[in-house]
Amino acid sequence: MRLLRRALAAVTLTTAAAGIASAAYQTWGSQRDRRRYPPPGRMVDIGGRRIHLxxxxxxxxxxVIVxxxxxxxxxxxxxxxxxxxxTATVVFDRAGLGWSDPAWSPMAHVDAAGDLHTALHRAGIEPPYILAGHSMGGWVLRLFASAYPDEVAGMVFIDSSHPDQADRIRGYHWRTLKYAMMRRSKWYGVRRLLVDLGVASSPSYDGPAEYADARVALEFGDRQRRTSWWELALRVQIGAAVSRRAGTLGDIPVTVLTCSEDNPDATTExxxxxxxxxxxxxxPLQADLASLSTDSKHIVAENAGHYIxxxxxxxxxxxxLDLVRRTRT
Structure with missing residues (x-):
């Protein structure tokens, strides 16, 4: 028993030391990467915090893309x-994501529309806006249009989330909890070190090669990791808040793009x-989004998964661009 207790104590101390070392390397690496990879756009002060456009x-x-x-x-x-x-195009980093400063609020997602509106106006980017949002970014579009309808000329929902999805999709709450726990348990400092040493492969990125290293750095960044975790862990609560705050869209032109039944990411039967x-x-949830406006299109993207x-x-x-041209005419 004495040997067993000593062995357990040794394992506990070793695990704790490894965890502390991982956290320290993660913090150092995040600070290093913020110096190595400056933002490609503008940092706009919205009152004590900066938003990246x-x-x-x-x-x-x-x-405006969310x-x-x-x-x-x-x-x-x-x-x-x-x-x-x-036309002029802006991609928005929500608080804590990309290069934007964190908001230090677990429910910051529901305030993102206000952050975006303030950032656009302080940057001198005047309406009208064509808003495009992917997945949970679609919730930001709805909140923005509800708060500032006169500034929105059109909206594109790219396989957007729906506030009712938690009640409709089988096992939604369990998968949310499982994914949140999996992300929380990862030792990002260890993974970052292995990538830095060339022992492990970097996370995949399909964009321009010039941004590949910055994308990997953001993937490992402590701010983005923390914000991503809260958005995942609280997405049911965020959806409920959107349902309460966001209404219909009147006659704002809307296009809803929905993934295909034949998802190319599905490889097994x-x-x-x-x-x-x-x-x-x-x-049906996507069709409901289209019904929010009296002027809408609903398109199923053939052979496309969630990332259309x-x-x-x-x-x-x-x-x-179809909505851009309609607005101009």
Whole structure:
């Protein structure tokens, strides 16, 4: 028993020491990366905090893009050249994501529309806006349109989240808890060290090569990791808040892009069966988003998964620019 207690104590001390070392390397690495990779866009002071807006192109209306849960502006880098060739385009880093300062509020997502509005106006980026949001970014669009309807000329929901999805999708609450626990238990400092040493592979990034290292740094960053975790852990509560605050969209032109039943990410028969079941639940929720406006289109993106802008980027660009041209005429 004495040997067993000593062995357990040794294991406990070793694990604790490894955890402290991992956390220390993670903190040092995050600070190092913030110096190594400056923001590609503008840092706008919104009153004690700075929000990062990545701008490209010229013209009106301005396209404003809001990425998904835990995603920085770099997720939409591949679409910027095509959009910017026709009009001004801005990609928004929510508080704590990308290069934006953290808000230090677990429910910061529901305040993101206010942050975005303040940042746009302080940056001198005037309405009207064509808003495009992916996944949970769609919730920010709804809150923005509810608060500032006269500034919104059109909206594109890219496989957007729906406040009722927690009650409709089988096992939603359990998967949310499981994914949150998995993320929380990862030793990012150890993973960062292994990547720095070339022992482990970097997280994948399909965007321009010039931003690949910055994207990896953001993936490991303590701010983004913390914000992503809170958005995941509280997405049910965030959805409920959106349901309370956001109303219908009147006659604002809306395009809803929905993933396909034939999800290319599903590689096994079990995954394909789940994708078909999921689509049967997901499509009515997406149709409900289209019904929020009296002027809407609902398009299913063939052979596209949840990240439609990765699988069918031309479709997303065309949907956004269609609203740009409608606004101009």
């Amino acid at each position: 990545w701008e490209a192109g010229e013209g009106s209306p301005t396209v 990425p998904a849960l835990g995603e920085p502006c770099l997720d939409f880098a591949p679409l910027l050249p095509d959009l910017a060739s026709e 079990k995954e394909r069966a789940y994708a078909r079941w999921h689509f049967g639940v997901w499509y 802008h990765h699988d069918q980027p031309e479709l997303v660009v065309d949907a956004i």
